[in-house]
Amino acid sequence: MANIKLKEISTRAPKDLNKEETKEKLTGILAKLDQLQNLLYAESIHSVLIVLQGMDASGKDGLVRKVFTSMNPQGVRVHSFKVPTSEEASHDFLWRIHAAAPSKGMIQLFNRSQYEDVLVTRVHKMIDDKTARKRMKAINDFEQLLVEHNNTQILKFYLHISPEEQQERLQERIHNPAKQWKYNESDFQEAKLWDDYMAAYEDCFEHCNDVPWTIVPADQNWYKEYVIASALLKTLEKLDMQFPGLKKG
Amino acid sequence: MANIKLKEISTRAPKDLNKEETKEKLTGILAKLDQLQNLLYAESIHSVLIVLQGMDASGKDGLVRKVFTSMNPQGVRVHSFKVPTSEEASHDFLWRIHAAAPSKGMIQLFNRSQYEDVLVTRVHKMIDDKTARKRMKAINDFEQLLVEHNNTQILKFYLHISPEEQQERLQERIHNPAKQWKYNESDFQEAKLWDDYMAAYEDCFEHCNDVPWTIVPADQNWYKEYVIASALLKTLEKLDMQFPGLKKG
Numbered sequence: 001m002a003n004i005k006l007k008e009i010s011t012r013a014p015k016d017l018n019k020e021e022t023k024e025k026l027t028g029i030l031a032k033l034d035q036l037q038n039l040l041y042a043e044s045i046h047s048v049l050i051v052l053q054g055m056d057a058s059g060k061d062g063l064v065r066k067v068f069t070s071m072n073p074q075g076v077r078v079h080s081f082k083v084p085t086s087e088e089a090s091h092d093f094l095w096r097i098h099a100a101a102p103s104k105g106m107i108q109l110f111n112r113s114q115y116e117d118v119l120v121t122r123v124h125k126m127i128d129d130k131t132a133r134k135r136m137k138a139i140n141d142f143e144q145l146l147v148e149h150n151n152t153q154i155l156k157f158y159l160h161i162s163p164e165e166q167q168e169r170l171q172e173r174i175h176n177p178a179k180q181w182k183y184n185e186s187d188f189q190e191a192k193l194w195d196d197y198m199a200a201y202e203d204c205f206e207h208c209n210d211v212p213w214t215i216v217p218a219d220q221n222w223y224k225e226y227v228i229a230s231a232l233l234k235t236l237e238k239l240d241m242q243f244p245g246l247k248k249g
Numbered sequence: 250m251a252n253i254k255l256k257e258i259s260t261r262a263p264k265d266l267n268k269e270e271t272k273e274k275l276t277g278i279l280a281k282l283d284q285l286q287n288l289l290y291a292e293s294i295h296s297v298l299i300v301l302q303g304m305d306a307s308g309k310d311g312l313v314r315k316v317f318t319s320m321n322p323q324g325v326r327v328h329s330f331k332v333p334t335s336e337e338a339s340h341d342f343l344w345r346i347h348a349a350a351p352s353k354g355m356i357q358l359f360n361r362s363q364y365e366d367v368l369v370t371r372v373h374k375m376i377d378d379k380t381a382r383k384r385m386k387a388i389n390d391f392e393q394l395l396v397e398h399n400n401t402q403i404l405k406f407y408l409h410i411s412p413e414e415q416q417e418r419l420q421e422r423i424h425n426p427a428k429q430w431k432y433n434e435s436d437f438q439e440a441k442l443w444d445d446y447m448a449a450y451e452d453c454f455e456h457c458n459d460v461p462w463t464i465v466p467a468d469q470n471w472y473k474e475y476v477i478a479s480a481l482l483k484t485l486e487k488l489d490m491q492f493p494g495l496k497k498g
Contacts, residue, residue: 090353099347138398142390149343
């Protein structure tokens with residue numbers, strides 16, 4: 001994925017798309033996803049890894065709630081990666097990631113992921129470009145391992161919001177009592193590094209290219225949810241899964 | 250490491266080596282190792298992974314007991330990899346391996362390892378040659394990850410015994426009450442596949458070559474212990490470690 005310029009990609013739904021119709025379609029997609037997730041679990045041949053990345057307030061948590069709440073939690077797991085604990089930091093950066101990889105039959109969501117190790121670390125100059133490239137190589141190898149050796153379908157989504165939308169949502173976190181728990185003093189400091197983050201993401205898209213990213217216009221939740229649910233549906237339908245018969249013996 | 254022919258490599262110590270002198274040397278080496286392990290732990294910059302492979306009764310357990318008992322168990326961990334559990338089998342083959350990788354400051358021993366997935370599985374035709382090659386590629390990538398991203402020193406030892414020595418030791422497991430707990434009915438069946446195992450090992454040495462293997466003549470325990478302890482000492486000495494000073498702040 002060379003030469004992605006995030007500034008040139010719209011953060012909004014196509015203008016001719018009808019919101020109500022799209023929401024209705026989403027309802028149908030979610031019902032199908034529920035069926036297919038059940039089949040994925042029963043068959044236990046494939047696994048699915050969904051990587052969610054995006055700036056603060058880009059709507060990662062909301063996406064998880066909206067799209068995955070309707071699936072059987074026995075077959076769906078979410079892992080939010082925070083700043084590494086001291087035990088995690090005393091291992092290679094993929095150690096904690098690998099431990100959370102999906103077993104066969106499972107859908108695993110990464111709310112933030114291995115990519116933070118080439119994003120936030122890079123913006124804050126905790127690693128140099130050479131280390132970032134080496135990490136990207138390691139990430140590609142790691143994802144190939146999952147794909148080749150655990151039948152993992154990997155979907156990577158970048159929730160693409162505008163800086164204006166982000167500011168609005170961060171302000172809401174201060175003023176809306178139901179959202180104040182999400183407020184973090186450092187969010188506004190991080191927001192000032194917007195351009196640096198965009199550059200780090202663009203470089204990441206260019207070099208972590210074994211499994212392509214989907215840039216999801218994410219200023220409107222209904223469109224973001226529709227795009228991601230549709231992509232997952234397409235992936236699951238392609239697997240051509242079947243319920244296993246009675247076990248022999 | 251191309252064209253290793255195990256049959257052509259002696260399983261015994263060089264004839265001119267004095268056993269008693271070597272044992273004395275080993276005692277000195279173990280004392281130094283104890284000091285260096287303490288330094289490794291205090292410094293917490295590097296980590297060490299020791300991979301032990303070998304046929305049944307090649308002396309892996311004995312090696313661990315002899316060489317590592319004298320080190321601080323807080324800094325040394327041993328993981329014996331058995332037939333995968335159903336949870337382990339529902340992940341890629343490196344998942345359980347990665348979880349056991351050493352954190353910085355630690356010496357980790359693998360008693361059997363990731364290599365079983367290109368050895369026993371191959372001899373029993375559970376995987377084909379193409380899968381074996383893909384796994385070897387994945388193993389190389391994985392080891393590179395540990396080396397580059399967790400300062401891991403990897404040492405890989407193949408305990409090389411003769412089929413005659415193996416038969417003798419397996420017989421002893423039947424007749425020696427102190428060793429009967431190690432006896433496994435399938436051991437003699439496996440022993441019949443000797444040539445297939447040798448071929449799988451040779452192929453493994455040839456293709457898993459990012460970190461070279463040491464073929465350790467292992468018919469005599471005193472020599473095997475000396476070779477491995479010496480190699481570890483050399484590795485640790487090269488690290489040029491220092492006790493960290495007082496922490497700032």
